[in-house]
Amino acid sequence: MLSNLKDLPLYDLAVIGGGINGVGIANDAAGRGLSVFLCEKDDFASHTSSASSKLIHGGLRYLEHFEFRLVREALAEREVLMAKAPHIIRPLRFVLPHRPHLRPAWLIRSGLFLYDYLGKREKLPASRKLVLDHQGPLKQNIVLGFEYSDCAVDDARLVILNAIQAREKGAELVTRTECIAAEVIDDVWLLTLRHQQTQYQICAKALVNAAGPWVERFLKETLKLTSPYKIRQIQGSHLIVPKLYEGNYAYILQNEDRRIVFTIPYLHEYTLIGTTDQIYQGDLEQVEITQQEVEYLLAVVNLHFENSLIQSDIIETFSGVRPLCDDESDQPSAVTRDYTLAMTRVNGAVPLLSVFGGKLTTYRRLAESALDELNCYFPELRPEWTEHEPLPGGEYFKSMESLIRGIQLRIKNIPLEIATRWANSYGTRVWQLLREIYSFDDFGINFGHGLYQLEVDYLIKVEWVQSVDDILWRRSKLGLKFNGAEIVLLDNYLQNVLGNQQSKIA
Template sequence: MNDLVDLFVVGGGINGAGIARDAAGRGLSVILCEKDDLAEGTSSRSGKLVHGGLRYLEYYEFRLVREALIEREVLLNSAPHIIWPMRFVLPHSPQDRPAWLVRLGLFLYDHLGGRKRLPGTRALNLATAPEGAPIKDIYRRGFEYSDCWVEDARLVLLNALDASQHGARILTRTACIAARRENGVWSIDMRDGRTGAVTTVRARALVNAAGPWVNDVVSQIAGRNATRNVRLVKGSHIVVPKFWEGRQAYLVQNHDKRVIFINPYQNDLALIGTTDIPYEGRPEEVCATTSEIDYLIEVVNRYFKRQLTRQDVVHKFSGVRPLYDDNADNPSAVTRDYIFELDAPEGAAPLLSVYGGKITTFRKLAEHALEKIQPFFPQMKKGWTARAYLPGGDLPNADFEQFLGQLHNEFPWLSPSLLKHYARSYGTRARQLLAGAGGEVDLGRHFGADFYEKEAAYLIETEWAVTPADILERRTKHGLRLSGTERKAFDEWFAGFMAKPHKSAAAS
C-alpha cells in the first residue's frame, strides 16, 4: 500500500471517528487507523450521557455548556435509536450547594442552548413524588431536569461506519508507528497488529486524535515538540442491580463537590459513576480500585434507603479522560473543552493534534478541526453533519416507539426483548441484519440471553469485530448477561467462524 490520501487520522475513538466521517463526507480521501478496536479506550468507558454538563456552569464554562446543549438536540435527532431522553432527579442537600444556586444553574441549563424537544426543569416534593420513594426521608426537596442517554461505543461505530460509507478506509488493530514529512506530504508507517506486516501510506495532512496518547504521537511518532499538555483523569463506574422503580435517573451531590450519576442501565441494572482522580500510569492499564468502588457506594448510600455493599457490584470499568491541561488544581475543575495544536511550517504538510473534548461535542469538534485544515484543502465541501443521520438513525419523525411498532409488524415472531434490542442497537439497519429471517430458528445458534449467531456474524461482517470482546463488550452488552459457560461456548464458536472464509469489514 503506497496510496496518497488527503487525510490520515490516528485514533479510533469518538473524536477520530467523527473527524473521519465529516472529512469523508466533504469529499476528502481518508484513512483512519486505530491500534486496538474502535472505542476500546475512553470512548466506551464513559458515563454514557449526551449532556450539557450541568456542573460545568460552576466553573463558568458557559460556551462549552451552550455548545453541548445545542449538540444534545442535534445528536438526538441524528441517532434516536442509540440516544434517547432521560429525566434526572437531583435530591437537594442543604449541606452542599444552596438551593438558590441549584435553581439558577438549572434555569441557565434550560435556556442556554435553545432547548426544543426536551422537557424543562421542575421542582419535586420528594416526600410525595414517586421519584422520591427510594430516597431517604431526610431529603425532602428535589429537582428534575432533562438530558440524554447514549450508547457510547455504538456512537463511535456508527461514525466509523458512516465514514466508510463515504469512502474512508477504517483500519482497526493497526498501529501508526512512524510519520515523517517527505516532499510536501506525510509518509506514514503502520503495523498490522495481527500479522505484524508494516505498510506505508502518504497523506497530505495528518490528524492526531489519539486521546490519552496524543503527545506520544506528536513526539515519538511524528518527532515534533508538543506545546500543549494533556492531563489524564481517571473515571471509574460500577454496575449493580437496579434498586428503584421507574425510568428516571438520579444525580447526587457529595461533600467534596463531586456529583455522581445513578442511571438505569440495560433494563434491570444501574450504572453508577464517576470518580475524578489524577492518573499517571499507562492508559492501557487503568482499572477501578477498591477505594473508588467504596467511594461510589458511600455516596449512593448517603442518599438512598437501599444500602449497597461491594457484593452488589456485578461489573466495573474505568477509563482515562485525556483532558487539556489548564493547570486547575481540582481534577473535577479541569476543563472538558477542547483545543487544537496545528503544526504547519510554511510549505510543509500539516499536523493537527486534538486535546480534550467530550462525547457530546464530538461532532462540533470535528467541524472545528476541519476548519483548521480548510486552507490546505480549498476544494473541500462545506460542513454537512448537522442535519445528517447516523447509520440506522433515519427513524420516521425520529420517533423510536413508532419505529418499534413498524419493526414488530414486519417481524412479529421476535420476542419483545429481542425486538427492542435490535431496534435500539441498529435502528433501521435491523432490517438488514434480519434479512431472510422468518422465525427464531433463522437466527442461528442461541448463545444466551438475547444473543444469536446471526447478530454475531453481522457484526463481524459489517462492524470490524475481530475478537469476542469486540462484540460482547463494545458493539453489544451481551457480556453482562452470559454465564461463564455461555461465554466460553461463544468464544469457541467465534474462533471457528473466523477460521472459515467469510466476509469481514476488517478485511475490506
C-alpha cells in the same frame, strides 16, 4: 523500511485513533469529499469512548467553573444528536436532591435557569422544583429537589455508527492497526502501520492526531515533535449494580467534597453509578477501578438512598482515562472538559492537527472545527453536512415502539427482548440485518441471551468485529450476561469464521 512514495496510496487525510473524536473527524471529512484513512490500534471505542457515563449533556456542574462556551455548545448538541440517532440517544430526566449545606437553593435555581436557556432547546422539557414526598427512593431527610433534562447514549455505538457512515462516504477505516511511525517526506506524511505481524505504509497530505489519552505520547514518541499542550490524565470509574430503584429517573448526587455522582437507569435491569476523578499515571492499556473509588461511589449512594449498597452488589465495573487539556487546575474535577485543537505545520507547510480533550457530546462540533482548521489546505472542501443527516439506523425512524412492532410482525415468535435490543442498537438498519430473513428458524446458532449466528455474522461483515469483547462489550453489552462456557462457544465460532476469512485472503 522505505517504499517508493509514488507506489503508495495517497489520501487527503489520515486520522490516528478510532475513538469518538477520530471517527467523528473522519466521517465529517469523508462527507465533504476528502479521501480519508483512519487507523485504530485496538477496536473502535475500546478506550475512553466506551468508558464514559454515557450522557449527552450540557454538563450542569461545568457552570460552576464558568465553562459557558462548552456548556452552550453541549446543550445545543443534545437535540441535534437525538435527532441524528434516536435509537441510541434518549431523553433522560435528572433529579438533583437538595442538600442546603452544599449549595443553596437560589444557586441551583440560577444554574438550572441558565441550563434551560443557554443553549437551543425545543424538545427537552425545562427544569422544575420538586417537593419530595417520601414515596421515592431517597432518604427521608431529603425533602426538596430539582428536576432537569439531559440525554443518555450508547457511547460505543455512537462511535460505530460514525465509523459505518464514514465508510459509506468513502473513508477507509482499519482496526487492530497501529501507526508506529510518521514522518514528512516530499511534502506528504508517510505513515508506517502495524497490523498483527505485518507492516505497511500509506501517504497522506494531512495528519490528524486523535489518539485520546495517547495524544501527547504520539506527538513526542512517534512524531518526535514537541507537544503544544500538556495532557492531564484523569481516571473516572463506574459501578454497575442491579436496579437500585424503580422508574426512569437518573439522580445527580452532591457529595461533601462538592463533586457530583450520577445514578443512571441502565439497560432496563441495572443502575450505572459514577463517576470519579483521580490523576492517573499507570498503564493506559490497563485502567482499573481502585478500592478507594469503589468505596467513594458506594458511600455517596448510601448517603442518599434508602436502599443501601454493599460491595458484593456490584455486578461490573469499568474505568477510563479522560485526556484533558492541562489548564493547571488544582483539583482533577476542575480541569477543563473543553477541547483544544492544535494545528502544527511540519517541515514548513505539511499540516498536523492534534486533538486535546473533548466530550462525547461535542464530538460533532469538534469535527466541524477540525475541518475549519484544515479548510485552507483543501479549498475544494464541501460545506458542513453533519447537523441534519441521520447516523446509520436513524433514517426514517418514527418511534422505538413502531420499530419493535415492525420487527415482531416480520419475525413471528421473536422474543420481545431481542426485538427491543435490536431496535435500540441498529435502529432502522435492523432491516439490513434481517435482509432475506423471515423466520426465527433462520437465526442459526444460539450463543445465548438472544445472540444468534445471524447477528454475529452481520457484526463481522458490517461492524468490524474481530473478537468476543468487540461483540459483548462494545457492539452490545451482553457481556453482563455471558458466562465462561458461553464465551468459549462464541469465541470458537469467531475464530473459525475469521480464520476462514484469513485463509481465503491468503
